[in-house]
Amino acid sequence: MGDGLLDYFPAGYTPRAEQRRLLGDLERLLEAPEGVVLVEAPPGLGKSHLAMTLARWSGDAYLLTSQKLLQDQYERLFGAELHLVKGRDNYPCELYPPEQGLTALHGRCRRPRGPRCQCPYARAKAAALAAPIFCTNTAYFATLRQWHGADLRRRRLLVIDEAHTLEAQLAQVFTVAFSTDQMRSWFGAPLPRLADGEAYRPLLGAEVERLQGRLEGLQQRAFDDPAFADLPPSPEELEIRAVLDRIRFFLEAPDTEWVVRYAPEAGSPLELLPLSVAPMARAILFDAAELTVLSSAYLGQRTVFAECFGLEPDQVRVLAAGSPFPxxxxxxxxxxxxxxxxxxxxxxxxxxxxxxxxxxxxxxxxxxxxxxxxxxxxxxxxxxxxxxxxxxxxxxxxxxxxxxxxxxxxxxxxxxxxxxxxxxxxxxxxxxxxxxxxxxxxxxxxxxxxxxxxxxxxxxxxxxxxxxxxxxxxxxxxxxxxxxxxxxxxxxxxxxxxxxxxxxxxxxxxxxxxxxxxxxxxxxxxxPAALAVVHPPCDHPRLFARHAGLVAGLPCPRCHRWIDRASIPAVD
Ligand code: SF4
The missing domain is CATH 3.40.50.300 (P-loop containing nucleotide triphosphate hydrolases)
Structure with a gap:
C-alpha cells in the first residue's frame, strides 16, 4: 500500500475532478492505514469507483455492498478485477438434475459428511477466497463469519459501500425468527406473546433439546438410508439448523437486550432482535481487516456511529465531501x-x-x-x-x-x-x-x-x-x-x-x-400562504402525562410534532 491512490483508479476510467480531490484527502487520512474511516460523499460522486480504487490499492480486500443488485453493478463496472460470490441460493447444485431447479442452498454438502464437489458455488467461493478482491454483499459476509465458521482470513482492508443501513442488516443476522407454521410444527402451537425478550429465555431454553433431537433424527435418516441420502436436505432440516444457531446465541448472550416483534394478528411471525449490535459488530466485521472504510452519502455523527457499533470514538475518522453539483x-x-x-x-x-x-x-x-x-x-x-x-x-x-x-x-x-x-x-x-x-x-x-x-x-x-x-x-x-x-x-x-x-x-x-x-x-x-400549515389537534399532552420526562423535547409518535414539557399536565 505504498503508491498514491490515483494510481489505482480502475482501469479504463478517468477520475473526475471531485474524485481526484476526494482521493487526495483520503490518501492523507490513510497514512495511518488502520482503524475505521467513514467516507461521506453525495450520490452521484462515483463512490463505487472510489471503493474499487481502495480495494486495488490494498491488494487484499473484502468489498461489501448493501444489496445483491449493487454487487451486480460492481461486476458490470469492474468485471474480472474482482471475484464475486453470492449466497448459495444464486447457484445451481450440480448433483441434481437441472430440471429440479435446486440451488446450492439445498446441496447435500450442507449435511455433516456431505460431498465436497467443485460446483459453481464452491468454485466462486474458492476463487474469491484466494483473490486480491473478495466482493460480496454484507448480509452474506456477516452470515458466513457468524454462522458458518467460514475461514475468512484477516485482510488489509474491508470496504463497506452504502453502509447507512449496516446496523439493521447486522441486527437481522442475529434475529431469532419463527413463522406460525414452524411454531405449530415444532412446538405444537404458536408461542405465547410475552412481555419482553428476557421472558422467552426459559421457554426457548426448554425447546433447544427438542429441536436438536428432531434435527438429529432427520440427519440419521440420511446416514442410514442411501435413498434418503441422495435427496436434498429438506427445508425443515435447513430451517432447524439455522434457528438452533440463533437460539443458542440468544441464550448465551445474557447481556444483550432483545426486542420482541410479534404482531397481535393471528398468523404473525415471532422475531427476537438484538436491540444493539454493538457487542457483536467488532467480531463479525471490524476484526476482518486492519482498516475498515465505510462509505455512504451520510453516516451520521461520529460519536453516535461509534456507540452503535461498539467502537471508541477516537478509533473512527471521518472524511466528508461536498456536492460537486451546482x-x-x-x-x-x-x-x-x-x-x-x-x-x-x-x-x-x-x-x-x-x-x-x-x-x-x-x-x-x-x-x-x-x-x-x-x-x-x-x-x-x-x-x-x-x-x-x-x-x-x-x-x-x-x-x-x-x-x-x-x-x-x-x-x-x-x-x-x-x-x-x-x-x-x-x-x-x-x-x-x-x-x-x-x-x-x-x-x-x-x-x-x-x-x-x-x-x-x-x-x-x-x-x-x-x-x-x-x-x-x-x-x-x-x-x-x-x-x-x-x-x-x-x-x-x-x-x-x-x-x-x-x-x-x-x-x-x-x-x-x-x-x-x-x-x-x-x-x-x-x-407565506404556502406556509399556513394546518395542525389538527393531537392528544399527546394527555397520552404522555405519565411520561413527561421521557417524551419532552421529542417528536410525538402519533402526530410527529415536538412535545413541550410545559404542555404535559402534572399527574399525581
Ligand atoms: S458442493 Fe454442495 S452445492 Fe455444490 S454440487 Fe456439491 S452438493 Fe451441490
Whole structure:
C-alpha cells in the first residue's frame, strides 16, 4: 500500500475532478492505514469507483455492498478485477438434475459428511477466497463469519459501500425468527406473546433439546438410508439448523437486550432482535481487516456511529465531501400541505393529492418519482389521483411490493411515455439519471415507523438515533434527484415537518443538503400562504402525562410534532 491512490483508479476510467480531490484527502487520512474511516460523499460522486480504487490499492480486500443488485453493478463496472460470490441460493447444485431447479442452498454438502464437489458455488467461493478482491454483499459476509465458521482470513482492508443501513442488516443476522407454521410444527402451537425478550429465555431454553433431537433424527435418516441420502436436505432440516444457531446465541448472550416483534394478528411471525449490535459488530466485521472504510452519502455523527457499533470514538475518522453539483441543478421546492402524521393523514391527504396533481401537471412531459410514506398511503394517493386527475394517474407506475421494484424500474426506463414511479421503497439503491427522473416528490418526512417495536425501543434508548435515521433517509431520497454533473432534477417536499426538523436537527444534516433546504425555505417564505400549515389537534399532552420526562423535547409518535414539557399536565 505504498503508491498514491490515483494510481489505482480502475482501469479504463478517468477520475473526475471531485474524485481526484476526494482521493487526495483520503490518501492523507490513510497514512495511518488502520482503524475505521467513514467516507461521506453525495450520490452521484462515483463512490463505487472510489471503493474499487481502495480495494486495488490494498491488494487484499473484502468489498461489501448493501444489496445483491449493487454487487451486480460492481461486476458490470469492474468485471474480472474482482471475484464475486453470492449466497448459495444464486447457484445451481450440480448433483441434481437441472430440471429440479435446486440451488446450492439445498446441496447435500450442507449435511455433516456431505460431498465436497467443485460446483459453481464452491468454485466462486474458492476463487474469491484466494483473490486480491473478495466482493460480496454484507448480509452474506456477516452470515458466513457468524454462522458458518467460514475461514475468512484477516485482510488489509474491508470496504463497506452504502453502509447507512449496516446496523439493521447486522441486527437481522442475529434475529431469532419463527413463522406460525414452524411454531405449530415444532412446538405444537404458536408461542405465547410475552412481555419482553428476557421472558422467552426459559421457554426457548426448554425447546433447544427438542429441536436438536428432531434435527438429529432427520440427519440419521440420511446416514442410514442411501435413498434418503441422495435427496436434498429438506427445508425443515435447513430451517432447524439455522434457528438452533440463533437460539443458542440468544441464550448465551445474557447481556444483550432483545426486542420482541410479534404482531397481535393471528398468523404473525415471532422475531427476537438484538436491540444493539454493538457487542457483536467488532467480531463479525471490524476484526476482518486492519482498516475498515465505510462509505455512504451520510453516516451520521461520529460519536453516535461509534456507540452503535461498539467502537471508541477516537478509533473512527471521518472524511466528508461536498456536492460537486451546482444548487441550480438539484433544487428543493418546499410546498407544505401540513404536518403529516398518522393523526393528520385523513385530514391532509386530499390537499396532498391536489398538490401532487399540480406538480404532475407542471411536469407533464417529464419522468419522475413519488416517495410515499407507506404502501397503504401510496394506494390512497393513487385512488385520489384517479378521481381528481385521471390523465395524470395513468402515468403512474405503482410499485406495490419490494418484489415488483426491478420490473417497475424496467418498465419506467423502457417506456417512451412520461411515466412516474410511485413507491415507499425507492429512496435508495435506485439510479435514474437524466430523463429517467426530472422531478421527485417526497410526500412525507421519512421518519422510521415507531409502530415497529425495534424502532420504538431504539428510539427510546437513544433519541439522537431516531433523528439521525430520519436525516439519513431524507438525504438518500434527495440523492435520487441529480446523479452526475450534467444531470438536473427538482425535489419537491410536501410535509411541513421538514421545517421543524431543520430547526431542531440542522447539525445532523450534511451541508450539501442544507444549502438546498435553506434556499427552499427562503423561497417558500416569499409566498407565506404556502406556509399556513394546518395542525389538527393531537392528544399527546394527555397520552404522555405519565411520561413527561421521557417524551419532552421529542417528536410525538402519533402526530410527529415536538412535545413541550410545559404542555404535559402534572399527574399525581
Ligand atoms: S458442493 Fe454442495 S452445492 Fe455444490 S454440487 Fe456439491 S452438493 Fe451441490
Amino acid at each position: 444548487l441550480a441543478r438539484r433544487p428543493i421546492v418546499y410546498r407544505p400541505v401540513g404536518a403529516l402524521s398518522r393523526a393528520t393523514l385523513g385530514q391532509l391527504e386530499p390537499a396532498l393529492a391536489a398538490e401532487v396533481a399540480g406538480i404532475l401537471a407542471a411536469h407533464a412531459g417529464d419522468k419522475g418519482l413519488i416517495h410515499a410514506g407507506s404502501y397503504a398511503a401510496a394506494r390512497r394517493l393513487l385512488a385520489d389521483l384517479g378521481d381528481r386527475a385521471p390523465r395524470a394517474a395513468r402515468r403512474i407506475l405503482f410499485v406495490d411490493s419490494s418484489a415488483g421494484k426491478a420490473r417497475a424500474l424496467d418498465q419506467h426506463r423502457t417506456s417512451r411515455e412520461p411515466t412516474v414511479l410511485l413507491s415507499p421503497s425507492m429512496r435508495e439503491g435506485v439510479d435514474l439519471p437524466d430523463d429517467f427522473l426530472r422531478f421527485q416528490i417526497i410526500t412525507k418526512m421519512p421518519y422510521p415507523d415507531l409502530g415497529d417495536p425495534w424502532t420504538a425501543a431504539r428510539q427510546a434508548r437513544d433519541p439522537r438515533w431516531y433523528a439521525l435515521e430520519t436525516a439519513k433517509a431524507l438525504v438518500q431520497a434527495y440523492g435520487r434527484g441529480c446523479r452526475h454533473a450534467g444531470d438536473h432534477g427538482t425535489t419537491y417536499i410536501l410535509d411541513a415537518q421538514l421545517q421543524r426538523f431543520l430547526a431542531r436537527y440542522r447539525p445532523l444534516l450534511p451541508p450539501w443538503f442544507l444549502d438546498a433546504a435553506r434556499a427552499a425555505l427562503t423561497d417558500a417564505k416569499r409566498t
